[in-house]
Amino acid sequence: MSTYIGPIRDMQFVMKELAGLDEVAALPGNEEVSSDLVDAILEEAGRFATEVLSPLNHSGDQEGARWSEGAVKTASGWKEAYRQFSAAGWTAIAAAPEYGGQGLPKLLSTAVMEMWKSANMAFSLCPMLTGGAIEALMLRGSDEQKSLYLTKMISGEWTGTMNLTEPQAGSDLAAVRTRAEPQGDGSYKLFGQKIFITYGDHDLTDNIIHLVLARLPDAPEGVKGISLFAVPKFLVGADGSLGARNDVHCVSIEHKLGIHASPTCVLAFGDKGGAVGTLVGEANRGLEYMFIMMNEARFAVGMEGLALSERAYQHALGYARERVQGTEAGVRGGGKVAIIRHPDVRRMLMSMKSQTEAMRALAYVVAAATDLAHHHPDPEVRAERQAFVDLMIPVVKGWSTENAIDVASTGVQVHGGMGYIEETGAAQHLRDARITSIYEGTTAIQANDLLGRKVARDGGQAIKAVIASVRQTAAEAGSLDGPAFKAIQNALADAARALEQAVDFVLDTYGTDIKAASAGSVPFLKLLGIVAGGWQMARAAIVARNALASGKEQSSFYQGKIITARFFADHYLSLSAGLSHAVVYGAAGTLDLPEELF
Numbered sequence: 192m193s194t195y196i197g198p199i200r201d202m203q204f205v206m207k208e209l210a211g212l213d214e215v216a217a218l219p220g221n222e223e224v225s226s227d228l229v230d231a232i233l234e235e236a237g238r239f240a241t242e243v244l245s246p247l248n249h250s251g252d253q254e255g256a257r258w259s260e261g262a263v264k265t266a267s268g269w270k271e272a273y274r275q276f277s278a279a280g281w282t283a284i285a286a287a288p289e290y291g292g293q294g295l296p297k298l299l300s301t302a303v304m305e306m307w308k309s310a311n312m313a314f315s316l317c318p319m320l321t322g323g324a325i326e327a328l329m330l331r332g333s334d335e336q337k338s339l340y341l342t343k344m345i346s347g348e349w350t351g352t353m354n355l356t357e358p359q360a361g362s363d364l365a366a367v368r369t370r371a372e373p374q375g376d377g378s379y380k381l382f383g384q385k386i387f388i389t390y391g392d393h394d395l396t397d398n399i400i401h402l403v404l405a406r407l408p409d410a411p412e413g414v415k416g417i418s419l420f421a422v423p424k425f426l427v428g429a430d431g432s433l434g435a436r437n438d439v440h441c442v443s444i445e446h447k448l449g450i451h452a453s454p455t456c457v458l459a460f461g462d463k464g465g466a467v468g469t470l471v472g473e474a475n476r477g478l479e480y481m482f483i484m485m486n487e488a489r490f491a492v493g494m495e496g497l498a499l500s501e502r503a504y505q506h507a508l509g510y511a512r513e514r515v516q517g518t519e520a521g522v523r524g525g526g527k528v529a530i531i532r533h534p535d536v537r538r539m540l541m542s543m544k545s546q547t548e549a550m551r552a553l554a555y556v557v558a559a560a561t562d563l564a565h566h567h568p569d570p571e572v573r574a575e576r577q578a579f580v581d582l583m584i585p586v587v588k589g590w591s592t593e594n595a596i597d598v599a600s601t602g603v604q605v606h607g608g609m610g611y612i613e614e615t616g617a618a619q620h621l622r623d624a625r626i627t628s629i630y631e632g633t634t635a636i637q638a639n640d641l642l643g644r645k646v647a648r649d650g651g652q653a654i655k656a657v658i659a660s661v662r663q664t665a666a667e668a669g670s671l672d673g674p675a676f677k678a679i680q681n682a683l684a685d686a687a688r689a690l691e692q693a694v695d696f697v698l699d700t701y702g703t704d705i706k707a708a709s710a711g712s713v714p715f716l717k718l719l720g721i722v723a724g725g726w727q728m729a730r731a732a733i734v735a736r737n738a739l740a741s742g743k744e745q746s747s748f749y750q751g752k753i754i755t756a757r758f759f760a761d762h763y764l765s766l767s768a769g770l771s772h773a774v775v776y777g778a779a780g781t782l783d784l785p786e787e788l789f
Contacts, residue, residue: 197237251452277347308498323484324351380465391456392441419477422468449622496591503602549724589637590720638712711774732756
């Protein structure tokens with residue numbers, strides 16, 4: 192069983208040398224964010240992840256969450272770990288200072304979040320959903336709601352949830368039936384059932400604030416008639432004290448492929464007279480508000496893809512170094528060697544390592560862009576960075592989670608037959624990763640959002656800006672000596688052409704034949720992910736080369752960056768042409784077969 196160690200050196204490299212920590216630290220409100228402070232927070236988060244959360248990952252998976260008589264009990268050690276987590280201030284790291292938060296930039300909180308998710312994904316889901324609920328209440332909650340809920344949610348005393356899905360309404364939120372009846376005093380009573388509610392009930396805190404989509408009696412049909420309500424597990428008095436138990440109850444928890452220690456609940460609202468809630472924001476704008484939480488959650492789920500890839504890579508690497516089997520290729524009469532000496536095992540490990548580093552670089556760059564979009568004093572910079580963030584959120588979510596499934600599966604393969612045995616722990620990473628490409632919007636939902644809202648709607652302006660930057664980086668790589676940089680330049684330039692071809696097809700086709708465009712939406716998302724990831728890997732290689740030329744210490748670290756970028760270019764950027772072909776020419780084979788021939 193492996194112990195997770197935070198990849199702090201790589202995090203520091205990406206934050207400081209790729210994502211632009213200095214520029215983020217110079218933003219208004221970040222005056223105290225120094226390089227030393229960032230290093231100290233990363234070190235302490237890494238210690239907590241290794242010493243407190245990681246040891247509970249396997250045992251929590253084996254024990255799972257348990258439901259009995261309407262209440263959920265978390266796995267052994269969970270309550271104490273959460274107590275330490277909140278007492279140390281980790282729940283407050285990115286939250287608003289006026290409600291007790293630390294207000295640190297998203298770039299830093301993203302790196303910290305990665306460590307929680309790598310160390311113990313099932314545990315990390317609770318603060319993740321709470322963070323989304325905090326964000327929605329901060330932006331759209333009333334003063335009373337903020338006063339009642341935010342301080343205790345940010346401190347970790349209470350948690351939050353996001354309630355969208357119903358038995359008859361999966362991703363189709365137009366089919367939501369939960370109803371909210373006004374009581375004449377500003378409150379509402381809710382009636383209905385929600386499914387797949389992460390940490391919808393648990394024993395970690397005294398209260399849970401549910402944000403719930405429901406319909407008012409006079410609401411229009413479809414998604415335009417959905418409102419958002421705050422519904423506490425226990426009613427809260429004006430002074431913040433807990434009152435009676437509200438009429439929201441967990442009637443069961445799901446038995447899942449993975450994330451066993453995270454309770455996925457079925458919640459019943461109003462079985463005993465109505466669950467009391469208050470309207471968040473304006474009536475019939477609930478879906479708009481929920482997307483505040485959804486975008487936070489989608490980025491965070493993309494981080495799960497990265498985090499699980501890192502954990503699976505560490506696990507596989509440790510095994511490959513220890514497992515002795517077979518002789519080394521080309522060495523006659525040699526003794527048995529660790530399997531890391533075998534070429535195909537090295538290929539598998541490099542595939543895991545390079546994809547993980549590409550995901551980390553892209554996610555951190557998007558996090559830094561979010562900081563600039565929210566806080567830069569120049570409105571043009573804010574708008575340009577926001578357009579980049581909007582374009583990349585579905586990629587961070589969709590591409591990273593699809594990668595995680597492949598990376599975790601490769602980790603099982605490195606273990607061979609032992610990987611299929613639960614005791615080694617490699618299989619857990621694959622089981623945990625499998626949900627990430629499904630929840631908070633499947634990969635197809637991310638891809639359709641990318642095509643329709645992020646590419647077609649603005650005429651490709653944001654993505655063409657990315658392509659221009661990719662070409663600039665390719666040219667910069669080509670100006671450097673050495674076969675690695677020539678390979679990176681050629682692969683990146685070819686990938687940019689392939690992406691441009693796919694973008695032109697989408698722009699020409701989306702408005703006239705949306706089915707043909709949509710048939711290639713997931714290949715398009717993967718293509719953009721590979722190109723964006725390869726772009727960041729090329730930037731990393733250039734930075735590493737310059738560091739070596741200036742005589743910086745840790746030369747082996749920087750040499751590794753160049754080699755890993757070369758691997759990604761040869762093995763992944765090279766896939767771009769095929770993905771582009773699937774986008775441009777794949778609709779006929781996808782759509783022409785009559786249903787009866789399936």
